[in-house]
Amino acid sequence: MYSKRSCHIGTIQDDLGIKAVTGIPYYDDHHGFDKRESFTYLFMADILTSFDQCSEIMPEKRWRKQNQMKPQPLCLLCTFRTAYDVAKRSTDKEDLQARVLLEMAKWLVANYETETATPATFHTQVCRVAKPVTGDPDPFSKLRKFSNDQALKMLSSLEARIRASRDAKEAFQLAVRMAICGNTIDFEVENYGFSLEKFDSQFLNCLKKDLAIDHTILLMQQLERSGKVAYILDNAGEIVFDKILIELIKGTYGCEIWAAVKEGPVLNDALMEDAEQVGITSSVPTITTGNDHIGVELSTSSEAFLHHFRTSDLVIAKGQGCYETLTEIEPMLSIPICYLLIAKCPVVAQDLGVPLNSSIVKLVNPEADSR
16 A cells, blocks of 8 residues: 555655656657757646645555556656647647646546556556547647558568568568567657657568567467458558568468457547558458557447457567556457567566566467466
């Protein structure tokens, strides 16, 4: 249980120093405000719910499933910084920006230690809080389209590299790496610097890296015995590189493959309009999850999504959000899941047992693991 001293904001400022609390650089390519600007000043002084009270407000820590992705203290900083970014993108009114942060602080005090809390839930809630406060339902709309446009410029050259592969195995391994390196497109990870203007060089450098966890051969073997495959998409822009892998899987293995995007806007996660823009909807059937939750939240997903999810022989899950949410329910699923991601967050990297910014292909097969 947290002590009152450790929860009190004033104590945090005294113990760490205001520079330590506010010195996290703010990264933004398109808004032009100061990169050293910090979210902390906006809410620290006027926070409505004193963290002195968190020993009374926060529920006792509950038992968690062994594999669940647990939030860490860094997740709080990341959530507040994301809340500030979303608020700044949504409105120029400082009182509304502050209100978003205050509402998120209250929500976190009440929900940080609940059994269902995951980092993906925190960021999902940021967007749900910000929309009614700021009146902007989709602050990442232009950035999503720009991300798609930038990635599409690389598509023809990357497809040519796939065709130039020596054999089917090399082509598949390259396509998997491309899909993973597309996951570098992310604007809301604490202390992770990303620039769309420099994306092509970041992407090519990523392709040269070894995989920290490499279950590519296991994935190929699983695809050989899978009749139906679910491909859960992550961010806009990134989905251009998913399209390369999706089409290769479809052509090589002949399985039925379907893709899923978010139903409603949440950060820069791909929506149906993004899938249409990059041509995924022309390649494979594409549906929405039925909600605006980062990753996969089955309890609020649509019946159509649940039907396809449950009847698939393999789920390919893109990005940190899918890893954070699906690891929670792995023990309850009989479906093999293959995570494709870059571990850009220290919490995710630690959970995977890999260095920060590692590229990951991780296949989890509950049925095989239970034997």
